[in-house]
Amino acid sequence: MPSTLGPLLLPHAERPIARMQASADVYFMSLVSLKFSSRTIKRERRAKRISADDPQDRAGRRPPGKADRRSDGGHRMARLQSLALIAGASAALAACATREIPYDELTARYGLPTSHTFEPEPGLIVHYTDEGARERRTIILVHGFAASVHAWRPWVERLEKDYRLIALDLPGHGLTQAPADYQASMDRNAALVGKLAEHAGAQRFVLAGNSMGGGVSLAFAMKHPERLEALVLVDAAGWPGETGEKRGGPPGFVGLLNNGVGRFFLKLFDVRMFAVDGLKSAYLDEALVTDAVIARYADLAMAVGHRDILLTQRSQPDTPWTPADFANIHVPVLVMSGEQDNLIPVEDARAIAAAIPGAKLVTYPEGGHLPMEQLPDATVRDLRAFLDRLRGAEKQD
Numbered sequence: 001m002p003s004t005l006g007p008l009l010l011p012h013a014e015r016p017i018a019r020m021q022a023s024a025d026v027y028f029m030s031l032v033s034l035k036f037s038s039r040t041i042k043r044e045r046r047a048k049r050i051s052a053d054d055p056q057d058r059a060g061r062r063p064p065g066k067a068d069r070r071s072d073g074g075h076r077m078a079r080l081q082s083l084a085l086i087a088g089a090s091a092a093l094a095a096c097a098t099r100e101i102p103y104d105e106l107t108a109r110y111g112l113p114t115s116h117t118f119e120p121e122p123g124l125i126v127h128y129t130d131e132g133a134r135e136r137r138t139i140i141l142v143h144g145f146a147a148s149v150h151a152w153r154p155w156v157e158r159l160e161k162d163y164r165l166i167a168l169d170l171p172g173h174g175l176t177q178a179p180a181d182y183q184a185s186m187d188r189n190a191a192l193v194g195k196l197a198e199h200a201g202a203q204r205f206v207l208a209g210n211s212m213g214g215g216v217s218l219a220f221a222m223k224h225p226e227r228l229e230a231l232v233l234v235d236a237a238g239w240p241g242e243t244g245e246k247r248g249g250p251p252g253f254v255g256l257l258n259n260g261v262g263r264f265f266l267k268l269f270d271v272r273m274f275a276v277d278g279l280k281s282a283y284l285d286e287a288l289v290t291d292a293v294i295a296r297y298a299d300l301a302m303a304v305g306h307r308d309i310l311l312t313q314r315s316q317p318d319t320p321w322t323p324a325d326f327a328n329i330h331v332p333v334l335v336m337s338g339e340q341d342n343l344i345p346v347e348d349a350r351a352i353a354a355a356i357p358g359a360k361l362v363t364y365p366e367g368g369h370l371p372m373e374q375l376p377d378a379t380v381r382d383l384r385a386f387l388d389r390l391r392g393a394e395k396q397d
Contacts, residue, residue, distance in 0.1 A: 100304045103177055110150070110175060110296060120195040124182065127175035128168040128196060132160035137229065137387070138202040140193060141167040144211025144237075144370075146310060148174030148300055151210060154376030155383075163387075166205075168196050170216070172309025174300055184309050186319055190219035197227065206387070208232035210372060211344065215319060221329050222321075230332040230390055232383065235341050235369050239348040240321055275301075281342045284368025326355035332393075333359040334386040336379060338367025360386060 107115075114131040129149050139159070141152040149167040156165045169176040170192070171184050178184075193216065197205055206229050209217030214236020221231045275297050279289045301307060333356045337349030346363055353361035362382045364371050372379050 099302075100306075101299055101302045103175065103303060106299060106303055107175055110148070110300065112149070115175070118196070118199045120192065120199070123177075123179035124171065125177040126168060126171075126192065126196065127177075128166060128200075129156075130164070130166050130200060131156060132163050132165045134164050136163050138164045138166060138197075138200070138205040139232075140197060140202065140205050140207050141165065142189075142193060142207070142209035142213030142216050143167070143170065143173065144209075144213050144235075146173065146297065146301055147210070147213075148296075150174075150296060151370065151373060155372050155380060158376060158380045159383075164202075166196065166200055166202070168193070170213070172306050175303070177303075178305060178309060180305050180308070182305075182309055186215055186219050189216040190223065193217075193220050194224060194227070203227070204229050206230045206232060208234065208383075209236060210234040211369065212237050214238060218321075218326075218329075219319070221331060222325060225329065225331050228331045230334070230387070231329070232334045232336070232386070233349070233352060234336045234372055234379070235338060235344050235349065236335070236352065237344055238319055238321060239326075239351050240319070240323070282369040283374055284338065284340055284342075284366075284370075285374050288374060323351075323355045326352060327357065329356045332386075332390055334383065335359055335361045336364070336371060336382065337361075338364050338369060338371045338374070340365075340367060341369045343369045 112129055114129040115127060116130055117125050117127050119125050127149070141149075141155070143149065143151045148169050152165070152167045156167070159165060170189050171178040171182055193207065197203075204227055207217045207220060209215070209232070211234075214233045215238035217231060217233065218236065218238045221228055275294055276289065279294060279297060280286050283289050301310065333353075335349050335353040335356075337344075337346045339346045349363065350361060353359040364375055364378060367375055
């Protein structure tokens with residue numbers, strides 16, 4: 001896909017979406033019209049058969065004339081018009097539809113010099129990056145919904161001299177290839193983090209996650225606290241109760257995922273139509289939503305099988321956690337949150353930090369949903385301070 005998207009980059013993709021919705025409306029109305037016409041014709045034919053079998057009615061009947069023929073002809077015409085509308089709407093929908101993108105093309109565009117893969121189970125080829133000071137403390141980074149390892153590049157660039165940094169693409173994301181019937185879930189993703197750590201030889205590590213990746217990190221911490229040196233939650237999902245996503249979140253990609261019809265069309269169409277608005281809301285700083293960023297998000301979402309997994313994962317039930325589950329996390333925890341987050345409100349971060357014993361909370365007044373990308377210097381400064389205190393505590397022990 002070219003980096004210059006031209007006419008697709010209209011404000012919030014309103015016109016492409018409007019055209020798609022108009023086509024969909026015509027399509028479904030045509031189906032209703034066709035069904036109605038078919039039922040009407042069937043009812044009249046059935047009535048004629050009954051009338052023909054009734055001796056009294058047959059005796060008083062007149063031969064079919066022009067009016068009857070006009071009636072039949074009118075219904076046939078209505079049916080033909082409905083079929084024509086369906087054909088036209090189908091053509092319009094097809095014009096908007098897009099193909100899936102093969103992984104070799106995506107790897108050529110978005111693979112990194114530090115990219116690696118491993119196969120923890122048959123058919124699941126996990127893409128991850130591994131870089132930095134291998135002899136130092138290991139930090140494993142887990143991205144959010146519809147994102148990829150690229151979400152962590154600002155942190156990696158600022159930390160690689162002092163830490164070993166491993167970032168992975170979860171199934172249905174980035175360059176990770178999964179079987180067509182793969183069922184993603186929070187617990188399964190958490191188990192995958194453990195398998196990656198074992199594959200990379202990281203016995204204990206710092207685990208950091210953003211958004212959905214924060215929920216994955218929480219799930220891992222609740223099951224395997226002995227493997228963690230610390231936990232870092234960046235605008236993390238997982239707090240029980242209403243979140244910004246459940247209240248609707250921003251329009252665009254996330255809004256469509258929350259809508260049944262929208263979910264259907266996301267399997268058919270180029271997600272560039274929906275990505276612009278959601279990305280601007282998530283990044284908060286619109287200057288960060290460049291053509292290249294939009295293209296990357298859209299391209300990777302259209303990898304073979306990705307949209308099926310994304311939609312399957314989106315339909316998973318909420319985590320069954322209670323505040324008591326957070327109180328049972330006994331590892332050092334840093335909670336970060338942008339106060340302007342339109343997806344997961346800062347109140348969730350405050351609640352998580354209050355529930356986890358000893359957790360450190362840092363909020364960013366001008367931060368959105370992705371502060372590690374929007375405010376990399378500030379977030380890395382606070383992360384370093386947290387890890388330095390952790391190192392100091394270890395030396396005292």
